[in-house]
Amino acid sequence: MSDILAILATVLVASAGCLHLFLRYTQDAREPPMASTIFPFIGPMINLSRKKTKYYVGLRDKYNLPIYTLRLPGSRLYIVNSISLISAVQRQFKTLAFPPLEAKFTTSICGTSKIAHDILNTNVNGDEGFWGYSVTFYKAIHTPLAPGPELDAMNRVMAQKVSASVDRLEERVVGLFEFIRHEITLATTDSVYGPKNPFKDPAIVESFWTFLPGIMIFIMGIFPTILARKSFQAREFMTQAFTRYFEEGGHNQGSGLIRTRYEHSTEHKIPIEDVARFEVGNTIALLANTSPTAFWMVYHLYASPVALEECRQELSSIISIETIAMEGEETATLHTLDMSQVKGSCPILLSTMQEALRVHGVGVSSRVVMEDHMLDNKYLLKKGSTVMIPGVVQHTSSSSWGSADVNGFDHRRFLPKEKRHQPVAFRGFGGGTTLCPGRHFASTEILAFAALLILRFELTPVDGKWVCPNTDNSSFWETMPTPDQDIRVKISPRTGQDKRARWRVLVSDSDKAMPISVEDL
Numbered sequence: 001m002s003d004i005l006a007i008l009a010t011v012l013v014a015s016a017g018c019l020h021l022f023l024r025y026t027q028d029a030r031e032p033p034m035a036s037t038i039f040p041f042i043g044p045m046i047n048l049s050r051k052k053t054k055y056y057v058g059l060r061d062k063y064n065l066p067i068y069t070l071r072l073p074g075s076r077l078y079i080v081n082s083i084s085l086i087s088a089v090q091r092q093f094k095t096l097a098f099p100p101l102e103a104k105f106t107t108s109i110c111g112t113s114k115i116a117h118d119i120l121n122t123n124v125n126g127d128e129g130f131w132g133y134s135v136t137f138y139k140a141i142h143t144p145l146a147p148g149p150e151l152d153a154m155n156r157v158m159a160q161k162v163s164a165s166v167d168r169l170e171e172r173v174v175g176l177f178e179f180i181r182h183e184i185t186l187a188t189t190d191s192v193y194g195p196k197n198p199f200k201d202p203a204i205v206e207s208f209w210t211f212l213p214g215i216m217i218f219i220m221g222i223f224p225t226i227l228a229r230k231s232f233q234a235r236e237f238m239t240q241a242f243t244r245y246f247e248e249g250g251h252n253q254g255s256g257l258i259r260t261r262y263e264h265s266t267e268h269k270i271p272i273e274d275v276a277r278f279e280v281g282n283t284i285a286l287l288a289n290t291s292p293t294a295f296w297m298v299y300h301l302y303a304s305p306v307a308l309e310e311c312r313q314e315l316s317s318i319i320s321i322e323t324i325a326m327e328g329e330e331t332a333t334l335h336t337l338d339m340s341q342v343k344g345s346c347p348i349l350l351s352t353m354q355e356a357l358r359v360h361g362v363g364v365s366s367r368v369v370m371e372d373h374m375l376d377n378k379y380l381l382k383k384g385s386t387v388m389i390p391g392v393v394q395h396t397s398s399s400s401w402g403s404a405d406v407n408g409f410d411h412r413r414f415l416p417k418e419k420r421h422q423p424v425a426f427r428g429f430g431g432g433t434t435l436c437p438g439r440h441f442a443s444t445e446i447l448a449f450a451a452l453l454i455l456r457f458e459l460t461p462v463d464g465k466w467v468c469p470n471t472d473n474s475s476f477w478e479t480m481p482t483p484d485q486d487i488r489v490k491i492s493p494r495t496g497q498d499k500r501a502r503w504r505v506l507v508s509d510s511d512k513a514m515p516i517s518v519e520d521l
């Protein structure tokens with residue numbers, strides 16, 4: 001037995017030695033330094049799958065490097081820690097490019113046809129000029145999602161749905177995440193897809209959440225029909241529903257966003273079933289992050305009596321109340337929450353949402369290196385490698401946020417007058433050319449939902465105290481992780497509330513952007 005162990009140990013040491021030699025031989029001295037590891041290639045792979053984005057934080061704390069190399073079997077990752085290098089990466093958007101990665105993810109996650117694959121990959125990075133599906137896509141969807149009439153129209157539907165969902169609330173016990181996810185999913189999809197929204201069918205809602213866990217398998221392309229069978233079936237079911245939606249012209253009654261997406265695809269001769277497949281992919285951007293962000297914000301509001309009270313006060317000062325005539329002789333009070341006032345006059349509420357995105361946001365911005373490049377004239381990035389900017393590294397950086405409370409939740413941290421932080425370190429919505437175009441829509445929805453909830457209801461945890469759930473089970477690709485365990489809460493109307501009062505959310509014409517990311521300031 002001991003002989004076998006000795007042989008095994010020798011083989012392991014010898015293999016590690018060979019891998020170290022190979023590493024040294026194939027690593028250029030001008031490349032970012034390597035994070036050392038006992039077992040090259042295999043070690044980082046195991047650590048990444050076990051610790052996920054926490055691995056990047058651990059390496060940042062251990063080596064404190066501006067940028068470093070992680071070698072995985074068959075690929076090089078350059079991980080960026082330094083703020084100044086983030087700007088340098090984002091400036092080189094052609095050489096350190098996102099569109100080729102996006103095209104690869106889209107085709108593998110959505111299971112598109114060869115025709116759609118070829119259209120998507122033609123002039124994918126715009127090297128031959130500003131034409132082709134991929135490079136014109138971002139500009140096309142930017143207009144209906146940017147502050148202006150189309151976004152206002154979408155927000156109006158959303159506001160009405162969110163308001164109706166809070167109206168339906170009554171005294172009961174719910175799973176907080178489950179409840180928020182359900183309401184946000186319906187409000188978001190109704191706003192985007194209109195009256196023929198496929199998500200009105202509960203089977204489609206269920207399919208969406210069944211589809212998500214298979215995403216990593218789709219991306220890696222390892223037998224998805226077997227290893228992600230349920231996900232695969234859910235995706236195909238959603239594809240059929242979206243094909244029917246487009247064939248029946250559902251998009252014509254939907255938002256500017258869905259009409260633009262459909263027109264952009266058909267102008268580029270994407271077959272209808274692939275338009276539907278792209279839409280299944282789009283539901284990930286649309287839904288996967290909004291519900292968890294709303295959940296974390298609501299959790300922190302109710303878990304902190306000070307934050308709750310300050311936000312309630314802020315909101316109470318902008319609510320307008322009028323008496324309206326009802327049937328017969330009756331009257332009622334109508335409370336109006338105007339979202340442009342929320343955005344302009346409720347900085348603590350906005351700051352609480354940003355802090356939820358900072359504390360929980362773990363999105364990684366990725367870029368593929370199109371040709372050998374000297375980043376900032378200092379570091380050689382080799383063609384074919386991937387550059388990664390993990391948001392969590394920035395969000396937990398004490399040099400950006402202050403060492404005293406970087407790990408704590410401070411609902412006032414983002415107040416303009418407090419300004420104690422480095423704004424570039426906020427990566428909740430990414431940055432540069434891939435900055436999330438849906439941030440205005442998502443933020444308005446989350447703020448409207450949270451505002452109505454805290455103005456009208458108390459939430460008390462059934463277990464007696466608020467305990468922050470872990471997120472260890474969340475997937476690698478998730479930008480806002482979902483909680484591992486739900487929190488059972490009792491919902492009850494606030495005392496002293498007029499039970500007959502009516503509430504509405506107003507979205508008045510606004511072409512001003514909310515100051516969310518550094519690009520909006």
Ligand code: HEM
Nearest residue numbers: 285286289290293363365428429430431434436437438442
């Ligand atoms: C709170 C909710 C949301 C969060 C936290 C979030 C976050 C992000 C992040 C971190 C990125 C990647 C940025 C990068 O790589 O640098 C991104 C990209 C994107 N988001 Fe969002 N997002 C949210 C909601 C939405 C919504 C509602 C939509 C659509 C209406 C949307 C559409 C997109 C799109 C299309 C991209 C890709 C941009 C590109 O092609 O370059 N997101 N989002």
